[in-house]
Amino acid sequence: xxxxxxxxxxxxxxxxxxxxxxxxxxxxxxxxxxxxxxxxxxxxxxxxxxxxxxxxxxxxxxxxxxxxxxxxxxxxxxxxxxxxxxxxxxxxxxxxxxxxxxxxxxxxxxxxxxxxxxxxxxxxxxxxxxxxxxxxxxxxxxxxxxxxxxxxxxxxxxxxxxxxxxxxxxxxxxxxxxxxxxxxxxxxxxxxxxxxxxxxxxxxxxxxxxxxxxxxxxxxxxxxxxxxxxxxxxxxxxxxxxxxxxxxxxxxxxxxxxxxxxxxxxxxxxxxxxxxxxxxxxxxxxxxxxxx
Amino acid sequence: xxxxxxxxxxxxxxxxxxxxxxxxxxxxxxxxxxxxxxxxxxxxxxxxxxxxxxxxxxxxxxxxxxxxxxxxxxxxxxxx
Numbered sequence: 001x002x003x004x005x006x007x008x009x010x011x012x013x014x015x016x017x018x019x020x021x022x023x024x025x026x027x028x029x030x031x032x033x034x035x036x037x038x039x040x041x042x043x044x045x046x047x048x049x050x051x052x053x054x055x056x057x058x059x060x061x062x063x064x065x066x067x068x069x070x071x072x073x074x075x076x077x078x079x080x081x082x083x084x085x086x087x088x089x090x091x092x093x094x095x096x097x098x099x100x101x102x103x104x105x106x107x108x109x110x111x112x113x114x115x116x117x118x119x120x121x122x123x124x125x126x127x128x129x130x131x132x133x134x135x136x137x138x139x140x141x142x143x144x145x146x147x148x149x150x151x152x153x154x155x156x157x158x159x160x161x162x163x164x165x166x167x168x169x170x171x172x173x174x175x176x177x178x179x180x181x182x183x184x185x186x187x188x189x190x191x192x193x194x195x196x197x198x199x200x201x202x203x204x205x206x207x208x209x210x211x212x213x214x215x216x217x218x219x220x221x222x223x224x225x226x227x228x229x230x231x232x233x234x235x236x237x238x239x240x241x242x243x244x245x246x247x248x249x250x251x252x253x254x255x256x257x258x259x260x261x262x263x264x265x266x267x268x269x270x271x272x273x274x275x276x277x278x279x280x281x282x283x284x285x286x287x288x289x290x291x292x
Numbered sequence: 293x294x295x296x297x298x299x300x301x302x303x304x305x306x307x308x309x310x311x312x313x314x315x316x317x318x319x320x321x322x323x324x325x326x327x328x329x330x331x332x333x334x335x336x337x338x339x340x341x342x343x344x345x346x347x348x349x350x351x352x353x354x355x356x357x358x359x360x361x362x363x364x365x366x367x368x369x370x371x372x
Contacts, residue, residue, distance in 0.1 A: 172351075172355070173331040173334065173351075174351050176331055176332065176334060176335045177334075177335065177338065177351040179335070180335045180338055180339065200330075201330070201332070216332070217332050220332050220335075220336075221332070221335060224335055224336050224339055225339065257309075
């Protein structure tokens with residue numbers, strides 16, 4: 001079950017982040033990758049996250065013990081790259097972005113109604129997921145309120161001129177009202193759909209052959225307002241290259257609420273399975289996703 | 293709109309849209325503890341209230357509403 005409460009905070013403190021950004025503005029990211037493999041990834045091999053990654057490759061994807069160990073290590077290296085790439089972006093570095101399904105986004109962006117973009121903890125959504133902005137339609141990104149200040153400040157710098165607004169998740173749940181207002185105003189809202197945020201209610205789905213639970217929140221928000229919904233996944237395809245997959249999630253808006261949610265969740269997980277099958281080492285949910 | 297009309301409309305959407313058991317709907321019922329209304333349900337309530345009563349709920353005003361009776365009072369203050 002995806003019961004891991006979404007805490008979404010980046011490792012390190014403000015000073016480390018500032019120095020990393022300074023380094024990345026002058027040093028090739030590949031140098032930082034290698035340093036990260038030695039000093040950041042190696043210590044994590046003994047942590048629970050590595051065990052969950054190993055189980056993911058061994059039990060869910062059926063790889064041998066040795067293959068699973070290697071893929072879990074590779075997975076952690078890619079996660080380190082994803083974090084570094086995020087800071088490289090803050091430092092002004094650019095990445096080549098390929099797009100698949102961009103027309104789906106453009107079609108919805110043209111319409112006056114709001115819509116929702118669902119993301120997952122795979123790949124590196126922040127690199128390009130927030131780039132799918134429309135000129136006239138404000139883009140609202142749901143972010144973790146406790147995220148490190150430096151990350152939030154850099155996001156703010158990048159987002160301000162790109163018509164992007166951050167909605168931090170807060171204990172008083174005011175973010176839910178902000179999401180509702182944004183959609184009512186015809187804006188876009190980006191929400192991760194594989195972590196708990198605000199409600200313990202869930203919808204059961206079959207993911208990679210076993211039952212998993214997704215938080216009901218993102219789907220319920222879509223159903224409440226009857227808006228269209230897309231999934232957006234941003235996957236690393238090269239040292240400085242990413243590919244964005246934009247896929248519509250159809251659902252019957254006239255069906256009873258529970259059926260709508262079930263249909264959306266089913267289509268979401270089907271798309272996530274497709275992405276994970278193409279990029280298995282870019283799955284970054286380091287907890288017991290299936291509540292085994 | 294009378295108090296009775298407000299109560300009937302609220303009861304109807306609590307049962308039909310939020311799927312709350314009728315036995316849990318009584319004036320002294322606490323929204324969270326007795327009726328199981330959580331943060332997401334509040335979003336539903338905002339939309340439903342707008343449709344049924346024609347005004348937008350301000351989130352900060354709802355923080356003081358703990359029971360169903362207080363919720364009726366709140367709506368009555370807006371539409372009465």
